[in-house]
Amino acid sequence: MSAAVQWLRSLVFVGQIYVMMVVMGIVFLPWALVSRHGALAACHMWCRWVRWTARWMVGLRTEVRGTPPTDEVVIAAKHQSFLDIILIFGAVPAGKFIMKRELMWAPVIGQYALKIGCVPVDRGKRSQAIKQMVSDVARGRQDPGQLIIYPQGTRIAPGVKAPYKVGTGVLYDELGQDCVPVATNVGVFWPRKGILRKPGLAVVEFLPRIEAGMARMDFMAQLEQEVETASDRLMREAGFDPDKVQGDR
Template sequence: MGYAIQWVRSLIFNVQMYAAMLVMGIVFFPWALVSRRGALMACQTYCRWVCWTAGWMIGLRTEVRGTVPTDEVMIAAKHQSFLDILMIYGSVPAGKFIMKRELMWAPILGQYALRIGCVPVNRGKRGAAIKRMIADVAAGTQIAGQLIIYSQGTRVAPGARKPYKVGTYALYKQLGQPCVPAATNVGVFWPRHGIYRKPGTAVVEFLAPMAAGMSQADFMAHLETVVETRSDDLMREAGFEPDGVHH
């Protein structure tokens, strides 16, 4: 009975979450068109809304730990579900992502993405797009901020293992910026697929920054070790054993 009630609460939460995205997208759109600040405010307000409603609608609290990066860095994050995107973006002052160029033409969504500084990329031409972004930031035509990437390239379920892509290092080297790893346990409560959301405390934790200029071997080894180790710790804290044994 308890599961059924939580499933219904989760369904209602999911419906209002997507409805709020549409409503906020439309309400903030005029401001976003004339001001980057409007676009940033819209996106961060939405992130805060989802985290707030998750707390009282489905009993899922959110907690951001560690030192939140506020300068120009690359954030290499563990990605388990939509929630970790919202928690990271909602906590940093000017987050941005790499996106497929086709998304530029998506109604409303594409305009918001461009206004907050997301980098549109054609297939196979990421290096040129990042080079242009760096030049635009230097020239003042693009806002500086925190480039959020997912080193494994996709959502990875709790307990699953997936290799870290060497493209992470290519970006780190090209940007010439420190990298802030980020660990999470959100997938324990908010899975990649399905409606059900589990009560508890979802955590995203920013880890110690990695200085610019590391070698590829050292960078990749350190990034994977710290993110996987800390994510496993956070999942155990949430009652999930990454090796397959539930408590």
């Protein structure tokens, strides 16, 4: 298949998933407004739709490995593109995120994010944001679920190294919950920017949990080692050499 044809198929795929986000959001809205279960059901259905259409529209198969948690834990994941959000959220029963405060005002997305228990923070004020995250998450425990966070704070292209931020360690410390690391290779096929979606097998892998109670710095070191090692393995499995990227920089 030519690159031009794949790009056109990708364009149609990307367009329809956002159209379906609006359609499903409107259809489920009455239920979502009165029940968190309605909001979660809508979001899970949309995640399944994206995975199903990705397979036959652009040849992108997806796989979730490991054991997704069902109890109250912190999920600390490698973040390469929107696809890892979809796969991780779709695999757990009640996922929620720490999100930029401005997303609260986004049509459809903002209303659903608040209903499923997402925690809005002002990312422009780092120390205040960490304190607010701890306070808001603790107050939100009446809505049990899996708090999904991205220790590097943003999407990172495959093979690029970026530091793990201390906020993850603070949340692990203060909440006293186990942490489930997650590795991925999705950025090889679904980049953080652009339209092209490549065929292949995109994977997220839930790794063995890190139990609560470790010293903060020891926890951060173990988390980074496990997530980066497993993500590099998955990228090599997909035919991408992360070491070569570093060598070219």
